[in-house]
Amino acid sequence: MTTATRTDDSGEPPVPAAPDPVPGITVDSVARSFGSVRALQGVDLTAPAGAITALVGPNGSGKTTLMLVLASLLKPDAGSVMIAGADPVVHPAVVRRNTGWMPDTLGVWESLTAREILATMGRFYGMDRDRVRSRAAELLEWQELSTVADQPARVLSRGQQQRLSLARAILHDPQVLLLDEPASGLDPGSRIRLRDDLKQMAAAGKTILVSSHVLSELDEMADLAVFIQAGATVRVEDLSQEGAAGGRYLITALEAGALHAALEHYSIAYRTEGKRRDSVSVEVDSASEAADMLATLVGAGVRVLSFTPGTSRLEAAYLELDRRRPAEGPASFSGPDAGRAGTAPRPGPRPAGRGTE
Amino acid sequence: MAMDTKPQESAVRPEGRLGWGTALGNVIQMELRQRLRTRSWYVMLAVWFVVIGLVTWGSVASYNTLAGDDLFFGPGRFVFEAVVGFVLFFGLLVAPAMSASTVSGDRAGGTLAIVQVTLATPGQLLTGKWLASWIAALGFLVAALPYIVLAVVLGGLDVPGLVVFVLMVAVELGVICALGTAVSAIVTRTLFAVVATYLLVALFSLGTLIGFALTAPLTMTTVPANQAVYPDEQPLVDEETEYDAAQWEPLRCTGPMVPQEVLDTRSTYWMLAANPFVVVADAVPHPEKPPYDPDDPDTWAPDGIMTSISTGVRYLQQPPEANVECAHGQLIDDDDDLPEEDSQDTPVWPLGLGIQIAVAAALFAWGRQRLVAPAARLPRGTRVA
Numbered sequence: 076m077t078t079a080t081r082t083d084d085s086g087e088p089p090v091p092a093a094p095d096p097v098p099g100i101t102v103d104s105v106a107r108s109f110g111s112v113r114a115l116q117g118v119d120l121t122a123p124a125g126a127i128t129a130l131v132g133p134n135g136s137g138k139t140t141l142m143l144v145l146a147s148l149l150k151p152d153a154g155s156v157m158i159a160g161a162d163p164v165v166h167p168a169v170v171r172r173n174t175g176w177m178p179d180t181l182g183v184w185e186s187l188t189a190r191e192i193l194a195t196m197g198r199f200y201g202m203d204r205d206r207v208r209s210r211a212a213e214l215l216e217w218q219e220l221s222t223v224a225d226q227p228a229r230v231l232s233r234g235q236q237q238r239l240s241l242a243r244a245i246l247h248d249p250q251v252l253l254l255d256e257p258a259s260g261l262d263p264g265s266r267i268r269l270r271d272d273l274k275q276m277a278a279a280g281k282t283i284l285v286s287s288h289v290l291s292e293l294d295e296m297a298d299l300a301v302f303i304q305a306g307a308t309v310r311v312e313d314l315s316q317e318g319a320a321g322g323r324y325l326i327t328a329l330e331a332g333a334l335h336a337a338l339e340h341y342s343i344a345y346r347t348e349g350k351r352r353d354s355v356s357v358e359v360d361s362a363s364e365a366a367d368m369l370a371t372l373v374g375a376g377v378r379v380l381s382f383t384p385g386t387s388r389l390e391a392a393y394l395e396l397d398r399r400r401p402a403e404g405p406a407s408f409s410g411p412d413a414g415r416a417g418t419a420p421r422p423g424p425r426p427a428g429r430g431t432e
Numbered sequence: 433m434a435m436d437t438k439p440q441e442s443a444v445r446p447e448g449r450l451g452w453g454t455a456l457g458n459v460i461q462m463e464l465r466q467r468l469r470t471r472s473w474y475v476m477l478a479v480w481f482v483v484i485g486l487v488t489w490g491s492v493a494s495y496n497t498l499a500g501d502d503l504f505f506g507p508g509r510f511v512f513e514a515v516v517g518f519v520l521f522f523g524l525l526v527a528p529a530m531s532a533s534t535v536s537g538d539r540a541g542g543t544l545a546i547v548q549v550t551l552a553t554p555g556q557l558l559t560g561k562w563l564a565s566w567i568a569a570l571g572f573l574v575a576a577l578p579y580i581v582l583a584v585v586l587g588g589l590d591v592p593g594l595v596v597f598v599l600m601v602a603v604e605l606g607v608i609c610a611l612g613t614a615v616s617a618i619v620t621r622t623l624f625a626v627v628a629t630y631l632l633v634a635l636f637s638l639g640t641l642i643g644f645a646l647t648a649p650l651t652m653t654t655v656p657a658n659q660a661v662y663p664d665e666q667p668l669v670d671e672e673t674e675y676d677a678a679q680w681e682p683l684r685c686t687g688p689m690v691p692q693e694v695l696d697t698r699s700t701y702w703m704l705a706a707n708p709f710v711v712v713a714d715a716v717p718h719p720e721k722p723p724y725d726p727d728d729p730d731t732w733a734p735d736g737i738m739t740s741i742s743t744g745v746r747y748l749q750q751p752p753e754a755n756v757e758c759a760h761g762q763l764i765d766d767d768d769d770l771p772e773e774d775s776q777d778t779p780v781w782p783l784g785l786g787i788q789i790a791v792a793a794a795l796f797a798w799g800r801q802r803l804v805a806p807a808a809r810l811p812r813g814t815r816v817a
Contacts, residue, residue: 109810146549150806164806168449168551176549182542186469187462198458199550201450227469243546 098160099124099282100145100251105154106306107140114140115151115306122284122299124250127277129297129314130286131393137306138286139179142255145284146176159250159282172200175249179256179286181236185229189220189239192228193246200247214242233260241269251282258287270296294389302396312392322384322391324365327354329378337375343368450551459552459560460567463534467568476529480522481575487518488579492586512583512593513738519576520601520712524637526572527605528629531565531612535799536622544803554803558796562613569605573598593716600712603785607708608633610792617799636788640707647700653752654691660757661686685758692759694752701748705784710745713738714781745780 100122107115115137122128132138143149144156147163147170156163159173184192190211197207215224218238223231231239237260244252254273258266266289274296277283287293293300294314302310326345328334331353338345338355345355359365369382467473491514535558538544547557577598584594612629619625661683704710716738753759 143545144806146545148545148548148805148807149810150808167806171549171551174549176546178542178545180542182544182546184462184466184543185541186466191462191465195458195462196546196550198454199450199547199552201454201551 098157099126100128100159100284101155101157102141102145103155105141105144105151105156107144107149107151113306115144117307118154118303119308120284120301122251122282122301124282125277125280126298126315127273127283127285127296129293129300129389130284130303131290131293131300131389132286132303136304138303139255140306141303142176142179142253142284142286145253146174146178147171172247173250175244175247175252177240177244177252177254177257179259181233181240183228183231183236183239186227188225189215189228189231189235190224192239193243196243197246202247210246214246218242234262234265237261238265241272245276249281252276252284254283254285256287257285258289258292266292290389290393297389300389300392302392304396310392310396312388314388322388323356323358324368325354325356325381325383326372327380327382328372329353329380331355334372334377334379337372337377340375341371449553450556452556455552455556456560456563459557460564463561463564464567467564473568473571476526477571477575480526480572483522484515484519484576484579488515488583491515509739511586512580515576515579515583516597516601516712516716517709517737519573519580520604520709523569523572523601523605524608524633524708527565527569527608528612528626528633530569531562531609532616532626532629533622534561534565534613535616535803536619536625537616539620540622545805548803548805554800554805557803558613558617558800562610562796565613566606566609569609570602573601573605590717597712597716600715600781604708604712604788607785607788607792610796614792614795614799617802618795636706636708640703640710644697644700644703647703648695648697651696651700652693653696655694655752655756655759656689656761657692657756657759658685658689658761659687660684660763685761685763689761692756694755696752697748698751701745701780702783702787704745704748705780706787707784708788709738710741711781711784711788713741714745714779714784716742742780746778749778749780 100120102118102120105115105118106113118137118141120128120130120141130138130141140149144151145158145163147158147167150164158170161169161173163170187195193211193214194207197210198204202210212221215221218241220231220235220239220242223235228236228239237257241254241257244254252273257273258269261269270292273283273285277298285293285297298313298315300310300312300314301308302312325348326334334353334355335345338357343357345357348354348356357368359368365382369379372379372382488511491511495510535544538547548554580594580598584591608629611632612625615629615632616622616625619628705714
């Protein structure tokens with residue numbers, strides 16, 4: 076399953092451009108507690124229409140709680156939320172009509188078929204029978220679930236259930252998409268598909284907010300990253316500008332000796348990487364400095380095989396945040412995962428009650 | 433694939449809510465589809481059919497044995513009331529199983545929140561789930577119909593009695609399903625919701641008895657009464673003269689007033705009225721008892737279970753004076769329009785059903801509140817999704 080064939084088949088995703096563009100998501104110092112646990116304590120976020128906004132943070136940082144507030148399921152204790160121009164507390168029906176929510180739990184009616192689930196949900200959104208039927212068929216086709224569409228949902232694989240969940244979320248053609256860990260449990264091919272689908276929908280003018288642990292994946296599609304930690308926004312990174320990409324770059328050359336010699340000749344600090352020791356990494360301050368360095372090395376006769384950013388910008392930002400966290404984080408925070416966030420971020424099973432395999 | 437992806441005008445009402453018809457139909461269809469695809473419903477239905485069959489056979493057989501050869505009339509009423517009692521009893525056991533996991537199960541499966549973010553309102557969702565569980569429970573009543581009809585046919589009983597009985601059991605199943613649905617929305621854990629619903633059913637069917645028995649002594653009151661004077665001589669039982677009960681009754685009251693202790697159950701009989709068995713038994717019309725011996729109009733057949741229950745509870749509505757001879761120095765006169773005659777005819781089932789509906793409605797409102805989103809408060813230890 077490659078992206079190319081799929082895109083060729085389906086042409087454009089069955090999500091049309093919005094008839095009249097509405098503002099995306101605005102979250103202003105939202106707080107929410109569960110008893111003594113302060114899940115959110117001051118989240119600010121702006122997700123513009125036509126862009127993919129990544130919601131990044133360690134386990135227990137409040138990502139899912141924020142998603143639930145945005146999906147009009149939880150009332151914030153303080154602060155304000157506007158989704159597609161409506162406040163979910165005041166006008167939940169308006170928000171619901173304009174919002175598609177894909178929860179991090181796989182909510183599937185096990186004995187219903189994929190087609191029935193879509194048809195039922197469509198009618199809950201007030202779509203008439205014929206429209207629901209054609210829309211369901213179209214989405215099942217789009218998500219390549221047509222062959223299993225009439226089997227009970229319990230026989231679907233996790234990836235298929237995940238794709239069904241996405242189809243359900245966009246069933247009523249919402250303006251705003253809230254996706255909570257949409258890629259968890261997906262195989263690499265499905266992840267690439269999901270990424271491309273979301274990009275296409277964003278290009279069609281949708282507002283998309285995605286939370287994920289897989290930073291490299293978010294890095295490839297997100298235009299904006301909002302970092303939250305201990306229930307508060309700690310950093311907002313604009314990923315759409317390529318200019319300022321500093322950080323560590325990984326260089327691989329055909330002959331390691333020549334590369335080392337060249338770097339030493341230009342007094343560039345490096346450290347060897349990789350098992351075969353033919354790669355090195357260097358620290359640069361900006362993208363232009365990196366380009367200059369590459370030109371210098373090639374000019375010096377080093378046969379460079381690859382010259383790539385060692386870590387994604389999102390990853391770099393996340394790790395930088397993590398390094399600062401013990402000093403900056405609120406001392407009172409004692410969430411279940413507070414201690415775990417210090418290690419390298421990687422996708423993994425969430426703590427309790429998740430249906431991950 | 434060529435597709436029309438333009439958003440079209442939808443069936444959403446201007447205010448952004450779904451119409452009740454669409455919402456209820458959708459919830460019921462979804463619920464029933466899932467129930468009909470689970471094997472347990474059919475297994476329970478089969479077990480039910482066999483058990484009610486056994487009860488019918490057993491009550492016919494035992495009546496025939498007891499009555500022996502002196503069978504002047506069919507076992508109709510006796511068997512009918514026994515079968516009726518068991519159908520209601522098993523119905524009370526089945527209805528919680530049909531209803532008490534409906535919302536909590538969705539919550540556990542993560543599907544509740546997905547419906548909550550649609551345009552369906554909490555009231556529509558809960559009502560639809562209640563109706564669906566009621567329909568599923570009514571399947572059991574339908575499965576029992578052959579036996580009920582058989583019992584009616586055996587004794588040539590009245591059709592109105594049959595109709596009223598089936599209707600009242602259906603209503604009782606609806607009340608229990610409403611309790612179960614509401615509890616499943618209130619309580620977080622599925623198992624606890626089922627147990628709590630069974631406890632509510634027990635409260636109505638056993639708790640009402642216990643409550644009435646325990647509070648009865650508290651209703652003790654005193655009624656001033658004096659002595660009754662009976663006829664000096666007992667009248668001879670003469671084959672030729674007609675039996676006259678009046679000859680055995682006291683002639684007059686005499687002597688000083690003495691306080692007599694007596695229970696005044698008028699303030700507590702409502703507890704018994706709320707019992708599902710009482711509601712059904714009392715609503716079923718009781719035709720004139722057929723004479724036990726067709727040749728002798730003064731004999732009568734024994735009451736069935738349901739008739740006895742109804743008569744008993746109606747008797748408790750009487751003022752305490754009815755149980756004391758010569759209360760206030762007056763004879764109880766059948767000719768006078770005394771409360772005794774009235775209360776014997778005052779049905780208790782509207783009161784009982786009213787109490788049940790009030791409890792169910794209160795729980796239902798509470799359950800609906802639990803489904804309102806965005807939620808301000810969450811029960812401890814729960815996730816929305």
